[in-house]
Amino acid sequence: MAETFSIIGKPLPPHDGADRVCGRAEYTADVKLPGLLYAKILRSPYPHARVTKLDTRKAAALPGVKAVLTFRDVAAVPAGPALGKQKSVLGETVRFVGDGVAAVAAVRESIAEDALRLIEVEYERLPFVLDPEEALKPEAPKIYPEGNLLGGKPLVFNRGDVEKGFAEADRIFEETYTTPIGVGNAMEPRATLARWERGKLTVWLSSQAPFGARAYLASALKMPENRVRVISTYVGGGWGTKAGPHGDEAVCALLAKKAGAPVLLNFTREEEMLCAHIRYAMKMTFKAGIKRDGTLTTLSVKMIGNQGAYASAFGDLGTQATHLYQIPNLRTERYRVHTNTPSAGPVRGVGDPYETFALEQLVDMMAHELGLDPLQVHLKNIVRTGTDIDGSKVSSSGLEECIRKGAEKIRWESRGKPGAAAGSKKRGLGMALTDRTGGVGPSSAVVKINFDGSVNLLMGATDIGTGSRTSICQVVAEVLGVDLKDITVTSSDTEMVPFCPGTFGSRVMHTAGKAAYEAALEARKKLFAAAASQLKARLEELEIRDHVISVLGAPDRKIPLKEVTQKAGVMFIGSASTMQPVRPQTARQYGAQFAEVEVDTETGQVAVLRVVAAHDVGRAINPQIIDNQIEGGVIQGIGMAFSERLLFDRATGIPLNADLLDFKVPTMMELTVIEPILVEANNPLGPFGAKGVGEGPVQIPMAAIANAFFNATGRRIKELPMTRGIVLAAL
Amino acid sequence: MKSFAYVPATSTKSAVALLGRARGKARVMAGGTDLLGEMKDNLISPEQIVGLKPAADLNYVKAEASGLRIGALTPLSELAEHKVVRERYPILVQAVEQIATPQLRNMGTVGGNLCQRPRCWYYRGASFPCLKKGGEICYAVNGENLYNAILEGGPCYIVHPSDLASPLQALGAKVKMAGPKGERTVPLEKFFVLPRVNAKKENILGQEEILTEIQVPAVPATMRGTYVKFKERGSWDFGLVSAAALLDIRDGICREARIVLGAVAPVPYRAARAEEVLKGKRVDERLAAQVAEVAVMAARPMSQNAYKVRLAQAAVKRTVLSLA
């Protein structure tokens, strides 16, 4: 591997930045097709009910209405993969406010809305439950006949012997932390546009996973995958809610089929917030044993999560308890409980932002109680390169470097005693760590070197705003010795590009980047084979830089790339299908964040003055893009720390703040000084040593801020979001 | 949103005439930033919208010796940019700059801001037929009431959402209305009504009446004012609590005081007893803390909003001390 890079490590501007900023990028809702119809879904006003009457005749008769579907038409169509009870795309029994019952397509959106009002529907209301702990009680209303606990029992993980661990401990601490229902809130709400042509279905979809959507649509509609084409060229953010199918894709396709015309289904903001999936609310009880010197002996965790009405993917799977520290004795017990709230699923960081909030406050608290510096307690217990976790070894960890560099930058040693600051404005410093997958699973790519020396990269991964269109091209450009502008990338069209499961789990650089790297190497190998004979050199002796192939150590023996391709007369194509080990312990991303806050004890206002965010990224392929990921994560984390949570009226089960005024995402005014530090620990599995960094940044701010709050005030906040009411009550 | 007819009013007179003809089926629209939201959320579906924007005689800021006259249709941003307002009424500028976002301040008008409907989420949720909408119950009482009233509540517990209302009331503003029976002018505190008088409305405007002008008396040179607003995010957020204070402090002694709290009651809340405590005394930390306490002595917090009492105290203390 070359030591000095030409393109890797450069903060190059995004390939598609101008297109996005100038409005040329075509998102799903921008696609204009002749005869396009607009769809709307009739949704349940009740959290739990059975439809007793549904008459769509008046709606169907309204001029301009072209198709109506009800749950009766789609009884056999599943709403996507299910872990628990299968949801149908439209249901006779509705299990949350917003659950779909019927759908309409009309020539205008307003006509479709009018048509919904003409549907005569009556419900038999059923008892409902919103709170997971309530839902676990024997007398709770049953959302499913078999009970509300998903799988009928908790998911238990055991390592070592927890009781032995407690016996070995000098001190035992127990705390409970609660976190709310969150929402990803991608800037672009979900949108689906379906068109049928001669029995073939094309769907433009705002999706993180077009191949997943294709597989779903093919199976739901009983078609072969090659007759379904899903295009997700531009996507305005995903945060996980656009990763899995939610059934609306099939509803849209079926409406288009019935109407004989293309149909666009645009979610409103409210639908985006309620009808895809939401972030899992959790109540987490952590009990830990620790020695006087700060060595963790054991950890026992019980988590009760709000699974909501349905389960298509787990939204709680966190890895902090199992993966961040070397804890010989461990037990985790997860209860996933159905309630009559929207379905929960993975949102950026999945269960880890909340689990980090709990574990990292607990560790901070224990260090304080033992009179130790939390930084030292962290260093004493963290996993490191080569640490064996449940049978496989950590391939690389730069966590210690993250901690040391971050501590130096924030001037950790300047930290005062908790609550010691005088006056009504108190400052404090806090830190927290996190661990997360660096990206696992398959991906594939094709690299074509054209006769003029330009390159086409075809990749399955979708750039949902994360910059992979640019950063993965940097990987290819580095291998092929060309410039970024010489590469055109085509992605996320299932008919044009090879397979990738999608953009989630911090995986794109580590998986799709790896595939592109391998594909570029293969193309280069073919190129070098031709050049070798032209230069009368051995293949291994060749290198390529700035479009010129030369012999190592003999720079005069060289030939321009273009000459090789033209002389050869055949196109050099490299392709690769790669699989990054699914063993979760291998390529992990790590981060350490340090927050400085100022607490106004009269108003409960907590100002985040500064966040130093040190992240082990393996290798920074494009540091600008990574800085953006970190900054975005920290800002999102500030929102989760102070204001974001979805609320429901307890008496009716109706959501109260499914809009952007009342569900308070942070604004530019919440922006603080964010200082990213990129630690390059070199991950042997990744392209040029890179690993994923997409989720780590959002996982830590809440814990770091809560710890800083403690340092400032001497008080703990064990609940998110830290609203004024909660902060003032703690002070 | 249901379809509706839009009729532009070219003057105050034409607006009143159009409203009269519509017999209660029309709503007036100024900037539309609140009205259209209500229509999109299916809270109201008027058959007719009377557009006030074309009425040129409603958009002005006139600075006279006796004070300011502000046309109801003046955009919020124009009020805050007006030279004389900036010089002599900085409290209004401070308040406007805390409202919503720049876009909303460009579209929203002064009159619309005073006439805007409450933000209680039960009111804004079409599925809750609460008292304010003519229903039987107030959902906030046993529900999520963290943003509701701590003072003067019942049977409805909204807080008045306007940031302009409290500083205007502190300044002693009057509002002028025009209707089928002609014009009338009342002090702002008489314009707003408490829910115990009428739970369905926030002010005395009749169905066929419009607000035409806001009159702000000249402020003596010795009176200085300030506005603080506590919110949950830096922008695009209604207040948790706000306070407008106008004090005349000379030689450290408070001669005259007006303190009006926002976001704590269904109408701007005049802290009259706090004003009395201030008057004639030397303004220092201790007095400010005492004034703050007295200001919300009558508070009756609901199940989730006791924190607002402390916030209100902090707001009063800060405004008073910042003027000392």
Ligand SMILES: Cc1cc2nc3c(=O)[nH]c(=O)nc-3n(C[C@H](O)[C@H](O)[C@H](O)COP(=O)(O)OP(=O)(O)OC[C@H]3O[C@@H](n4cnc5c(N)ncnc54)[C@H](O)[C@@H]3O)c2cc1C
């Ligand atoms: C996202 C958002 C955030 C906001 N944040 C704040 C905030 O922080 N602080 C704050 O104070 N406000 C806030 N607002 C409210 C905003 O200031 C008002 O929407 C705006 O001032 C209303 O002015 P408008 O001209 O658009 O009124 P419109 O929407 O046109 O009218 C509002 C109401 O008043 C009536 N009306 C308007 N003008 C007259 C008149 N001359 N005579 C009689 N009736 C009239 C209308 O019929 C309607 O019922 C916010 C609004 C939004 C949408």
Ligand code: SF4
């Ligand atoms: S406070 Fe008023 S607006 Fe809110 S629910 Fe009660 S009656 Fe309705």
